[in-house]
Amino acid sequence: MYDKEFLRNLSEKAKTWEEQLQAELRKFPERSEKFSTRSGIEIKRVYTPLDLEVMDYLKDLGMPGEYPFTRGVQRTMYRGRFWTMRQYAGFGTAEETNNRFKYLLQQGQTGLSVAFDLPTQMGYDSDHPLAQGEVGRVGVAVDSLRDLEILFDGIPLKDVSTSMTINSTAVILLAMYAVTAQKQGAEISELRGTIQNDVLKEYIARGTYIFPPQPSMRIITDIFEFCSKNMPKWNTISISGYHIREAGADAVQELAFTFCDGIAYVEAAIKSGLDPNVFGKQLSFFFAAHNNFLEEIAKFRAARRIWAKIMKERFKVTNPEALKLRFHTQTGGSTLTAQQPLNNIVRVALQALSAVLGGTQSLHTNSFDEALGLPTEESVQVALRTQQIIAYESGVADTVDPLAGSFAIESLTNEIEQKVWEYIEKIDSLGGMVRAIETGYVQKEIHNSAYEQQVAVEKKEQIVVGVNAFQTKQEHQMKNILKVDPSVEERQITTVRKLKVERDNNAVRGTLKDLKEAAKDGKNIVPYVFDAVRAYATLGEISDTLREVFGEYTESMIL
């Protein structure tokens, strides 16, 4: 990026500077012998053009909206439109969540994001014995199409974009959403939104898997195929590093394992005959924004460049739209502290700012009281306001990729990229991500990182304000923590039992039988799930049908 003559001069200059500094350091030593990020990148005292000697602006950065998209996937970025401010919500019954959605839309939120309770995520109806105590707890409870009809009552689905955090049962929720929209009179081809549908990360980080990896991959490719034909505006997968990070991974591992998951999905889809130039446009990503501000910004920028290279070089994709890494970001839930919870507002603001400076397409900011339970209306509002302050007041959204060219940021971006490629090679050498998961390699890497971090906090090598430093005696007592009403479970159970009596049970049996045959015969199961959903077969019944064919997965325990 710089001419040789200039770099030579600078190199001389830097050397002198270092020499002069030595005397000063003896007198005033630095805070630490070595500064490094959690992912083991050493942070230098100062970065200069010497660190970017081999960088080529056009090749490595390019213009916004152009390969390799380091500077962003759109030409105008936030000058055109702000990122989507999307707060994850969902609790209790469909009615309650419907009210929360209407409130959020009224407050200026621009997209919906649905959290489901664990029984829904795991394919159990509310009246299943394993659902006991869990109904409506971490999200909304969905047993049948009826719940989705209530959830989106009065919300025109053709006009909003909806993100659903759902994985093992994604195909069922996608069908319920689409059928609800059809009942509202919408065409499914116009629907916009995302299903998380990233099952591989469930095995390594989040735990809500049902079927073994192979049939799970097949369901995912069925969805890819169905949507590329029928729901072209729908993001069929949100390949998620967020949970990998939350499970204890560092920034490099977050990217590396997410991209290895992505590679596995693309390979599976290509194997089943799909064109990556087409389905590649419908892939989206989901990352975490954690505390190390500079490293996080660099991470997001590196991520775009790495994925573009993977798609172009590994999968020979030519369609520029399919090379773009579009991603949602959520601030790091595990960085929130139960101690002095108001401090979390500041953490969230910094994390959110890193995501915006990193060029995210949508953003969820955590509520400051989330380490203590479900957020209150007030804390949700502060979280949303944080985004609005960044968007409307800070000015960072007025120019594209404002930190590009910073010696430190560009160096970090390069270093992260380098380390991610090393991990990807390692996974390739293990036979790919599915195999690496089956042997427990990935789980072990993440666990070790989590353990090291915890130990670092306890040894005070890593400072967490309010937790291992600057503690106060009088902890701020949290009031108004929202709790789920225990009667939600009863109501939900009554409703689903009533439904099972009232519906046309012949139709239910018929559609489930067809689904089972399709699953066995290797047909695309998506249309059959649509039929079962339309007949008001429950989520548990559909899941059980698939369990009978595909079996269930048990984790491999490595420590």
Add this chain to the structure above:
Amino acid sequence: MRIFRILIAKPGLDGHDRGAKVVAHALRDAGFEVIYTGLRQTPEQIVRTAVQEDVDLIGLSILSGAHLQLSKKVIELLKKEGIEDVPVFVGGIIPQDDVPQLLQVGVKKVFGPGTPLSEIVQEVKSILQEGVTKTGGA
């Protein structure tokens, strides 16, 4: 010297096992034999495991919010099996308001988010030591 056996279990449906594994790791490094049962154990499975493994302490990790129901059920079943003398610890996202109720149903100790591992290890050691002194060293 006797080596104590500890069961770390995850009842309920939540799949976040970072905390459970980190605690298991710390206890192993502190010289305990740790039996880990993996995700989504029913209270019945947990208690049967506790019986067969003859553990000295049970740690439950619950992040979904279902801690009251699940802990209560586990303790009931321990009574039914006649091993209610095995102390039960609960860790996870537990609102302060729920702690008295958990203690009342028989949970010995509750660890909220951010509890240092050293504190958990220390508590485990002291409670097990207490048990040994009481029974005169089994």
Add this chain to the structure above:
Amino acid sequence: MEHKTLAKLITQIENNPEVAPQILQQFPEHQSKVIGFTGSPGVGKSSLIDRVIRYIRTRDLSVAVVAIDPSSPFTRGAFLGDRIRMREHFVDDNVFIRSMASRGALGGLCDAIFDVVKLLEVSGFDYVLVETVGIGQSEIEISHLVDVTVLVLSPGFGDEVQMLKAGVMEIADLYVVNKSDLPESDTVYSQLLAFLALAGKSEQQLCKASTHANNGVREVVEKIERLWESFYADGTIERRRKRRTRYHAEHIVRKIVEQAMNTVQENATNPYEFVKLALSRLCENHLRGGQGGGI
């Protein structure tokens, strides 16, 4: 026997093997089919055992499982996670699963394990399955503990290299290629065939299984049974059980010697002096019937 009682007796033996003879003599003799499973970490031993239990249970026979994982030589702590794969049997009264830390030196087995297996036998289980991780000495030692040894292999775990390692391959009576749904498993299978021919073993000692697809499990159990029957008929089992007694005794002797050596002051100047001191200390202890005297 109630699971609770059995579990407590196992703990007593684990913590103090010297009580084993007293405990064991309270029960009438009973012989179980004692089957060992070993193999590298990750080949799917626990999953295979889970399926084997399931199959055995369809015939209404009872099963005890001992899953052994290594103890840390530094902290003596251990992480025991093999049960995870057998969870569907946790609430079955005819299945008893116990995790044990090796508590022994260099990944080897501790002496208590011999008595624990014996206790499970006299408790009346039809089958006693012993699982060890194939690292260190335990994979060889397991063959001294059981009637029939099953070596589990699967593609992609460096088992190809493992096979060449002397000793490990020789000890098994049955070789199971697990994860047979993976295409590379055929390579492992043919390599094993070649090995068996060279080692003068029969093709009958080889089979494939896939715990994912639930294939081949029945064949595994049937082959184990056939081997056991024929070993019983030709006196192999009896010989092996005598050998087991000998190895168990060896373990105890080693422990007694070790304890005696530990009492010798480090300043003994040469090894012969050391031996002399150790032996005299050992005799003293033994005559007194004192601590560390074993049985």
